[in-house]
Amino acid sequence: MTLAARGQGPDGYATYYVTPDGMGAPPGQPAFSSVQDAVDAVDDPGDLIKVAEGNYYGYVTTDSLKQCVLIRKSLTLRGGYATGDWDAWDPDAHVVKMDPKGYARTFYVTGGRVAIEGIRMYNGRADGQGGGPSGRNAGGNIYAVNSRLAVRRCQIINGYAQDGAGVYLTGCSRSRFEDTLFHNNIAVENGAGLFAYDSHRLVFERDTFMFGTSGGTAKGYGGGGCHLERSHLSRFDGCIFRNNTAHNIGGALDVMYSSYVTVTNSEVYSNSSSWGGAIMMDVSSALTLTRSNVYNNSGNRGAGIVLWSGSNHLIEDCRLTGNNAGGGGWGGAICFDGNSHNSRIANCVINSNKAYGGGGVFLWNGRNNVFENCIFGANTVTNATGSGSALHICYGSQATLRHCTIARNTVTQESVHVTTSTPGGTNAGSPASALITDTIFTSQTIGVLTETGEGNTVTMDHILWDDVAMPTVGEISRANDFFGDSRFADAPNGDFHILPGSAAIDNAAYSGLARDIDGDPRPMDRGLDLGADEYGVAGLGVMVEPFDIATHVGTLTTWTVTVLCAGDATATDIVATMTLDDYQTAQFATATAGVCEIIDGGRGVRLLPGDLAPDTSATVTLTALTAPEAPLLRAMPLVAVSNADGTSNSAVGVMYSENCRARVNDDPTDYTRVQDAIDAAQPGDMVKIFGAAAGARARGDTSQIALVEKSLILRGGYDSDFTEPPDPMANPTRLDALGMGRVVFVAGEEAAVWQGAPFAVAIENLTIAGGTAGGQFGLVSANVLRDLGGGVLFDRADGRVEN
Incomplete structure (x- = not known):
């Protein structure tokens, strides 16, 4: 190391340089041969450490913690430079490898905002380090606690731990991972790629190759790719989950006691687990899965997805194909289980999946679940005693199908089976029910079968039967049947768009659906069409x-x-x-x-x-x-x-009409939005407000008129000239969110975690109106999400509200 002393205290440096031999920094700048020494030298949260290509081995022991690098402050660590060229950042061309050789973790991060960029970390192990649930060894390559962590363009490889072999997060809300590869990490228990505990609003973004392009293996419970536990409001966008394996649940993604998880624009394939070969929602609600492909996954129950004991899931604009629930498995694509209810599956292709019961979808004790504009095609039951090649609805389940196309599923058996029991007549429960409207059944021996004498209820209205030998078997109410040619574009190859002359055209009832499976308007001419597709005349x-x-x-x-x-x-x-x-x-x-x-x-x-x-x-x-x-x-x-x-x-x-202006202290600059004045203010300032402001605006994952993350006074009652003193009776100041979100959100999370004490905000002389916390999520505890503070929410901050 060179210039070690120059890095101590307020040294005036903003950038620090690391090379394998400690040489090659710009003249007069601090240079190190050890990443840990550079981290120790950082003295400002905005400081940047640049690391030149090379291999960085070894580890340090501090307070019994063993890791390559211990970070206890805010900083940015960025690898991917050529020695002597510190302007061009290219971590693919200039590889920085950090490897403790299996003797320690790669990183231990605690406190502050920490960014790790362009680092390839290998062979981190958490043996004897603890830190996980029940004291288990957690975090092989990265262990982070009470931090806001950002990981970008990194590779996290060959980690080993009981939990979170690649990464373990605890108390790390709002952390994010971008363009990062998790590869071949092995967890004895949960979360081979990543385990998040009590860490909310995580973001995984921008075509991130996550949770194993060659697959982690969770040997114990769940999450071969990722395990979220008591961690709400996470978002995955543009991610790939491939070749991950969990022995029990959630081959790619295991969500436990966590709600409001969003997966968009993602590919989830070739994963496996006993339950939830791809995704497992375990006592968790509000999965939103959109514009994604879930295919070629395997498992025993829910080869694609298991929704267990939760509610309000949305799966929309997705393809769920080629998933295989082998043996006596249930639900090739989706398995609703354990009282999973009030969910919506819309605009999805559920094709070529296999299971013993419910080749496409299996519902067991799943109430009020709706399928709209869905195609169930070429799904298969794998045994002669199996049932429900498209859907098996049983044990008190309630399903509604609107504008679906059910075609070419196992020809010798029924497409839809409604019964009290699981396949084979076992596990009998309460009667099930199905409402099926505006739907096409084609190329089946039996369309819908319900067991006589069980009390099941099946109601069907506006149905097209095309090449179905026995449309229904059992006690079923039918109205407005149509018989004729569906005229699909290419049904054998999965193209179920209808062509001119189809008997589906203009024969549907009003369903309230404004779009079809492709997003085309309904109707496109003067009538609605049956099935998932609206015929494409001029629209x-x-x-x-x-x-x-x-x-x-x-x-x-x-x-x-x-x-x-x-x-x-x-x-x-x-x-x-x-x-x-x-x-x-x-x-x-x-x-x-x-x-x-x-x-x-x-x-x-x-x-x-x-x-x-x-x-x-x-x-x-x-x-x-x-x-x-x-x-x-x-x-x-x-x-x-x-x-x-x-x-x-x-x-x-x-x-909406409004007339609002705000100023900071006595500065004459006018802001037409309260939020703009708040952003311009410094801690301890006063924001003065005149007039009426309308509507909450989204910022991050919440909506409000005013988001405050610093100590301030918000004071109303001013006239248009901001005359002192304010007079709230003569000059009422109204902040009205109009039901779009909260009025004021005082977010003290960062200060509470990193400064050790919350900040203080005073709200004076304001009319707070029209606020709602619906969908805004106030976190009460690690496992309870409630919508709190419609007007004003103080989240880990001191507050005063007067007049």
Whole structure:
């Protein structure tokens, strides 16, 4: 190491340099041969450590903790530089490898905000280190406690621990992982790739190759890729879960006692576990799985997904294919189990899955679960005594199917089985029920079977039967049957779009579904079609977008209105009319296609875009003046109606009138949003507020008018000149969230964790109105999520509310 002394105290350096031999830093800058020495030298939370390519071995022991690097302060550690070129960061070309050779953890992180970037960490082990549940050894490559950790462009490889072989987080809310590979980590118990305990709002993002491109193996309980326990509100976006294995539950992702987990734009495949080959929701609610593919996973129960003893799950715009619940398994794609209820599966393809019971989906004691715009195709039961090649609904379950296509499932057995029992007549329970409407059944021996005398209830209405030898067996109520050719585009190869002449066209009842499985409008002509697909004649989509949720009176604001040809045929003779609120007047209007004109003295705008071919659109940008005399907090709609030859559609957008300004202390700078003034203020400042503010805005994962993360005074009662002293009776100041979120959220989480004490916020002379905590999630304890503080929420912060 060179210049070690220069790194001690407030040394004036913002960047520190590490090379394998301690040489090669820019002239006069601190250079080290040890990453730990550079970390020890950092004296400011904004400091950056740059690490040059090379291998960094060995470990240090501090207070019985063994690791390559111990971090107890806020900093950024970034590997991926060539010695002598400290400007170009490329961790793929300039590999930094940290390896304790199996004798210690790679990183131990506690406290502060810590970013680890561009590091490849190998062979970290937690033997004898404890730190996990019940004192188990946790965190092979990274162990983090009470920190906000950011890991970017790293590789976490060959970790070993009882829990969290790759990474273990405890008390690390709002940590994030980006572009990081978890590979070949082995956990004896839970979370081979990552284990998160009491760590909320985690983010895994941007095409991250996570939780094993070659697969971790959880030998004990669950989570071959990732295990979340008592950790709410996590989000996975653009992730790949591949070749992970758990002996018991959750081959890729195991969620236990944790709610509101979101997985989007992700690939989950070739994972395996006894329960939940891909995903296991274990006593956890509100999984949101969207725009993702879950395929070729294996397990005994729920080869794709198990939803166990939870509620309010949403699986939408997904493909669940080729999953195999082997042996006597239940639910090839999805298994609802243990009173899992009130969930919605929409716009999904459930195809070519296998199981003994419920080749596609198995419902056991699952109440009020809804399937909309779903395709159940070519699913299989694996045994002659199996049942429900598409769905097995049993043991008190209640299922609703709307606009589904059920086709080419095991031909010799029923597509849908409704019964009290699991396959083979075992585990009998209470009667089950199914409501099936606007659905197509095709290429089956039996469509729906219910066991006579059990008390099950099956109601069917507006059903197309195509090549089904026995549409129903048992006591089933049927109305409005249709018999004919579905005319699918290519059913043998899984294309279930309907073609001209299909008996499904215009034969559905009104279902309330505005879109089909492809997102096309329902209807596209004058009638609704049966099944998951709406036939693609000319169809119009209309979208109205206000520039913001609120506009100041006496000022200009902008709307955009888009008219889209959403069908498969050209929309002709289109006329779109936009009508403004009485307190708004159109000033300017332009269009990307056709002719656009202001009409009715500024009350509206007409668009004549001509003909629109499929997937083309015309967009109007409309600038309107909100009248100075407009009542404050008024809802001001814009109504757009579009008509074409044979089709029409409409949409409504709303913005609200407001008149609010804020200042910081005596600075004359005016902010038109309270939040902007809060952001500009320093700890201890006063934010002065005049007028009325409308609507909560999203910031991070919460919505509010004012998000406060520092010590401040928020004071209302001012006139437009901010005359002192304020007079709240003469000058009422109203912050109205209009039911869109909280009014004030004082978020003291960071201060409480890292500063050791909360900050203080005073709220004075304000009318707090229209706040709601619905969906805003106040954390009460590690395992209880409640919506708290609709008006004002103080989260680990001292507060004072007066007048």
